[in-house]
Amino acid sequence: MDLSTINPALLVASLMVAATPILLAAIGELVVERSGVLNLGVEGMMITGAVCGFIAAVWTQNPWVGFVGAALGGAVLALLFALLTQVLLSNQVATGLALTLFGLGLSALLGQGYIGIRAPTLPRVDLGPLTDLPVVGRILFGQDPMVYLSLLIVAGVWAFLKFSRAGLVLRAVGENHGAAHALGYNVRIVRTCAIAFGGACAGLGGGYLSLVRVPQWTEGMTAGAGWIALAIVVFASWKPWRLLLGAYLFGGVTVLQLNLQAGGLAVPVEYLSMSPYLVTILVLVVMSAGRAPGSLGRTFHASS
Amino acid sequence: MKLKHLLAGAAMMFAGAAGAQDDPFKVGFVYVGPIGDGGWTYEHNEARLAVEEEFGDSVETVYQESVPEGPDAVRVMQQMALNGADMIFTTSFGYMDQTVEVAEQFPDVLFEHATGYKRADNVSTYSARFYEGRAVQGHIAGQLTESNIVGYIGSFPIPEVIRGINSAYLHAKEVNPEVEFRIVWVYTWFDPAQEAEAARALIDQGADVILQHTDSTAPQAAAAEQEGVYTFGQASDMAEFKPAPRVSSIIDNWAPYYIERVQAAMDGTWESQDYWGGIDSGMVEIGEITDAVPAEVRESALALKESMGSGEYHPFTGPINRQDGSVWLEEGETADDETLLGMNFYVEGIEGDIPQ
Numbered sequence: 137m138d139l140s141t142i143n144p145a146l147l148v149a150s151l152m153v154a155a156t157p158i159l160l161a162a163i164g165e166l167v168v169e170r171s172g173v174l175n176l177g178v179e180g181m182m183i184t185g186a187v188c189g190f191i192a193a194v195w196t197q198n199p200w201v202g203f204v205g206a207a208l209g210g211a212v213l214a215l216l217f218a219l220l221t222q223v224l225l226s227n228q229v230a231t232g233l234a235l236t237l238f239g240l241g242l243s244a245l246l247g248q249g250y251i252g253i254r255a256p257t258l259p260r261v262d263l264g265p266l267t268d269l270p271v272v273g274r275i276l277f278g279q280d281p282m283v284y285l286s287l288l289i290v291a292g293v294w295a296f297l298k299f300s301r302a303g304l305v306l307r308a309v310g311e312n313h314g315a316a317h318a319l320g321y322n323v324r325i326v327r328t329c330a331i332a333f334g335g336a337c338a339g340l341g342g343g344y345l346s347l348v349r350v351p352q353w354t355e356g357m358t359a360g361a362g363w364i365a366l367a368i369v370v371f372a373s374w375k376p377w378r379l380l381l382g383a384y385l386f387g388g389v390t391v392l393q394l395n396l397q398a399g400g401l402a403v404p405v406e407y408l409s410m411s412p413y414l415v416t417i418l419v420l421v422v423m424s425a426g427r428a429p430g431s432l433g434r435t436f437h438a439s440s
Numbered sequence: 441m442k443l444k445h446l447l448a449g450a451a452m453m454f455a456g457a458a459g460a461q462d463d464p465f466k467v468g469f470v471y472v473g474p475i476g477d478g479g480w481t482y483e484h485n486e487a488r489l490a491v492e493e494e495f496g497d498s499v500e501t502v503y504q505e506s507v508p509e510g511p512d513a514v515r516v517m518q519q520m521a522l523n524g525a526d527m528i529f530t531t532s533f534g535y536m537d538q539t540v541e542v543a544e545q546f547p548d549v550l551f552e553h554a555t556g557y558k559r560a561d562n563v564s565t566y567s568a569r570f571y572e573g574r575a576v577q578g579h580i581a582g583q584l585t586e587s588n589i590v591g592y593i594g595s596f597p598i599p600e601v602i603r604g605i606n607s608a609y610l611h612a613k614e615v616n617p618e619v620e621f622r623i624v625w626v627y628t629w630f631d632p633a634q635e636a637e638a639a640r641a642l643i644d645q646g647a648d649v650i651l652q653h654t655d656s657t658a659p660q661a662a663a664a665e666q667e668g669v670y671t672f673g674q675a676s677d678m679a680e681f682k683p684a685p686r687v688s689s690i691i692d693n694w695a696p697y698y699i700e701r702v703q704a705a706m707d708g709t710w711e712s713q714d715y716w717g718g719i720d721s722g723m724v725e726i727g728e729i730t731d732a733v734p735a736e737v738r739e740s741a742l743a744l745k746e747s748m749g750s751g752e753y754h755p756f757t758g759p760i761n762r763q764d765g766s767v768w769l770e771e772g773e774t775a776d777d778e779t780l781l782g783m784n785f786y787v788e789g790i791e792g793d794i795p796q
Contacts (some may be wrong), residue, residue, distance in 0.1 A: 146644055154637055244476060251476050252657065252680035254664075350636045352661040355476035356506055359631040390634075394641040397624040398591065405597075405625045405795040 145271045147395060148388075152279060153349060155387025156286050157182070157341040157358075162372075162379050163290050164337025170297060170374055171330035172310035172431035176232025177217055178338050179362025180239020185210035185339025186346040187243040190353040193255040202255065203282065203343050210339020211332045213239055218331040222324050225435050240356060250353045257351050258282060282344055287380075289337065295375040306330060310429035313436040323436050338362065348400035371417060373426020386416040465527070465706050467491065468520035470513060472532035472655075473630040479655040480629070480675040480692070484531045484554075487694035494699045500704070509534025515540040521549045527705050531553065531696065532629065533598055539563060550705050553599050557781055561711050564695060569718030570600065571607035571780070572752070573690035573746045574651075575755040576726055576741050577672045580688060580790040582612030582619050582647040583737045584670050591642030592623045593635060593659055595651040597795045599783040601653045606650055606787045607755045611744075613789055620646055621790055631657035639663055639671075650685075660686055670732065677727040688741070689727030696722060716777065719749040756780065761788035 161178050168175050188209025193202025217235050220226045258280045261267070266277040297303040308316045309326045317323050345361070346353050364386065372378035393408035401408075442600050469488050473481040489499050502525065506515045513535045520540065527550040530539045536556035543551045543563045551563040559565055579685055581590050590612060594601050605623060612619045622645055624638045631654075639650050639659035649670045652659045663669040663685040671681065673689025696703060697717065704710040717723030726745050731736045747753035758769030763786040769775060 143644065150637075150640060150644070154633075159635070244474060251478055252678075253679075254661075256650065257665075303607065338485065345633055350632045350658045350661055352632075352657060354632045354656050354658065355474035356630070357632040357656075357658075359628070359633065391637060391641065394624055394626075394638050395644065398622050398638075398641045398645040398647070398792055400622065404793070405627075409625065409627045 145274050147391060148275045149278065150390035151384060151391045152275070152283050153387075154391045155383045157285055157344045157349060158361055158365045158368065158386060159290070159380065159383035160286050160341035160344060161294055161338040161362055162368045162383055163376065164334035164341075165365060165369050166374060166376060166379055167293055167297075167306070168330050168334035168370075169369060169432055170310045171306050171327050172313055172429050172434065172436070173221065173327050173331060174228050174232065174433040175214070175217055175235070175331060175334060176229060176366065177213070177235025177239065177362075178238035178334075179358055179360070180242075180363050180364075181210040181213050181335045181338035182239075182342035182345070182362045183243040183356070184213045184239045184246075184341035185342030186357060187247045187250070187342075187353060188339065189343030190250060190255055190346040191246065191362070192292055193347055194250065194253055197256050199256050199258045199347055202347050203340060203424075206339040206343025206347075207336040208339070209372050210342065211336040213242075214331045214335020214338070215328070217335070218328040221435070222328055222331075225437060228433055228435070244355045247353050247355060251355075253353070255347055255351065255353075258348050280348060282340075282348060286340075286344075290376050290380050291426075297376070307429070310431055313434070315433045317436070317438060323438075327436075338365075341365070355414045368416070368420075370428075373420075374429065375426060378420065378426075382416055382420050383421055389415045444499055461705050464498055464522070465495075465702070466523075466525045467499060467501045467702055468517075468525035468528040469501065470507050470516055470520070470528065470530045470535060471503060471505045472507060472509060472534070474505050475503075477630055477655045478657045478676055478678060478680075480672075481531070483692045484529070484675050484694055487698045487731065488529075490695035491509075491702055495702065495706075499702060501761065502795040507535075511538070513538040518545070521546040525549060527552070527702065533596075550710055552701060558716075559714060561712055564701070564710075564712050564714070566701075566715040568684060568694075568723040569602070569716055570690060570692075570724060571603045571755055572718045572745075573724045573726060574604040574607040575611045575748065576745050577651055577688065577690070578608035578611030578613075579615060579733075579741050579744050580729070580733055580737060581608065581651065581670070581672075582614070582616035584687070584733065585612075585616065585619060585649045586644045586668070587648045588616065588618040588620055589645065589647045590619060590621050591637045591639070591647030591650045592621055593642070593650065593654055594623055594625045595629050595654050596627060597625060602786070602794060603780055604653055604781045605790065606783065609790050610760065610787060611755065623790075623792055625795060626654060628654070630655045632656045635659050636662040641749055643669055657681065673727055679727070682728070683730035684732040686730070687732045688729040691725040691727050693723055693725050719745060720751060761782070762786070763788055763790060 185206040189206025192205025220231045221228050259279045263277045267273045313323045368382040372382045389412040399420040471481045475485045504516050529552045531554045533555045536544040539553045540558050553565050555567040556565050635654050636658040639662040652674045660671050660681040663671045670687050671685040677689045756775035758773040759771045760769040762768045
């Protein structure tokens with residue numbers, strides 16, 4: 137075995153790329169769940185974002201427009217979920233599952249005719265001398281802009297939930313929607329905003345898959361990433377920085393195990409293949425001390 | 441037992457009803473991925489369309505995409521049979537036990553299982569000799585590589601995949617004694633992100649030719665990001681990545697076989713069999729070799745293809761040793777189908793272990 141062929145800087149750089157779709161989808165879902173709504177449709181919103189982003193990018197030949205399209209696509213699908221669960225008071229679990237199935241089908245339909253086409257991709261930022269620094273240059277200053285944006289979103293969500301008044305209201309709604317309602321907050325509007333934000337983030341994550349990570353459109357290309365995002369939210373006990381750790385850990389071990397295999401490490405492949413799941417669950421379980429938002433998954437109606 | 445009888449009875453009722461109304465012959469297809477994967481499932485669906493084209497109104501086809509391998513497949517097959525399918529094609533290795541199980545419950549429905557080895561009175565198996573195409577790929581890859589490292593993305597460690605690795609390796613080694621294979625197992629047939637990541641990992645490790653045995657075009661897209669990396673289309677032509685990185689491909693052409701079998705089933709001459717078609721039968725096609733490949737390499741690759749098509753050359757012709765150095769084939773000896781079908785060892789020179 138020869139580990140010297142694995143370049144740690146390249147490895148860290150590519151783990152950040154591998155983790156970004158899950159990170160984006162998970163941070164959106166975190167906000168949704170902190171507001172007391174369980175949206176199991178992450179996978180459906182991601183894949184819809186992936187196809188909408190791809191189509192928008194191909195049409196305009198501009199990856200940024202693509203990402204805007206991805207966020208919009210995810211958000212629109214999420215608003216459908218909001219309409220069903222917040223206004224029509226349908227069951228959140230069933231509606232979320234249906235949203236996943238719907239998203240998969242809808243994306244396959246929209247994506248017809250876009251298979252095998254190349255979309256404009258996002259160039260990595262190049263800060264000249266900074267990017268050329270040994271080791272840290274490539275990791276800190278040589279990523280594509282979406283990686284930085286995803287980190288900004290995580291920081292933003294953390295600050296929003298911890299320091300802002302609006303964040304406090306959102307958490308109150310999630311902890312006890314009856315009390316929040318009694319205090320005069322509009323539970324429905326708060327939750328609808330959170331759901332739309334979650335959808336936009338999931339869409340961005342999907343768009344990152346189809347525009348940067350793979351990069352092309354293929355039916356069903358999320359292949360379960362949305363479910364992993366959902367799991368990471370729970371294991372991170374609904375805390376943004378732990379979620380970042382979880383997503384990077386998962387992405388990191390995924391990339392690392394592929395590199396170890398390619399490098400010819402003599403560890404049975406089965407262990408390597410399951411390691412991303414095991415390591416992520418282990419670390420987050422050991423750390424976890426969190427508690428689910430009190431009203432998570434419960435239907436709210438002003439009369440009850 | 442009770443359920444089994446109930447299901448069988450229901451199936452007979454349906455079959456009886458179907459016969460009485462003179463409905464079209466109904467053929468079901470179970471796919472492991474989405475039709476839009478651009479690879480394996482795409483080609484099976486092309487063959488399904490060819491069946492519809494051939495028989496017109498006398499045949500009706502139904503299909504189900506992205507059916508997980510394992511217990512869930514049982515439900516899908518039962519549903520198809522209960523809805524009156526007369527014949528069902530199950531198009532992935534992982535449906536093997538499920539196909540046999542459902543076939544027992546529906547003795548009047550004919551089953552065709554791709555790439556497996558378990559048969560019954562109403563279960564046939566069929567596969568293509570992809571290893572012949574792999575020989576051509578290895579021949580080209582061995583001469584294209586500058587780094588002498590060829591990356592190989594494997595799906596599951598099953599005989600079909602291992603055969604392909606061995607065949608490609610032997611023919612790469614033949615033209616380039618320095619060549620080395622790096623094999624990555626991704627444990628999925630279809631996961632574009634994972635496949636792209638595997639391709640990148642191999643490229644980071646110095647591989648400049650990537651062979652894949654997974655179903656999506658993602659490795660091609662990942663390879664297209666880098667200059668001087670070459671790939672081969674898998675299962676389908678993947679022509680959108682021509683002329684580079686995709687320099688050639690193996691195309692699975694199932695249509696003639698599907699048409700023949702549906703015809704036989706309608707005529708009542710269908711019998712359980714094991715069919716294994718190669719380049720000679722047209723089931724394995726070699727996609728256009730692009731200009732990225734030097735002319736003399738293209739010539740010799742085509743000659744290799746011809747010699748396999750005419751039956752004059754077998755890709756596994758001795759002397760070949762197993763990985764542990766023991767003799768597998770003596771000088772001039774060719775591999776028998778039984779060993780090939782159950783192949784669970786690497787040939788000499790490949791590094792690493794096959795996951796068990």
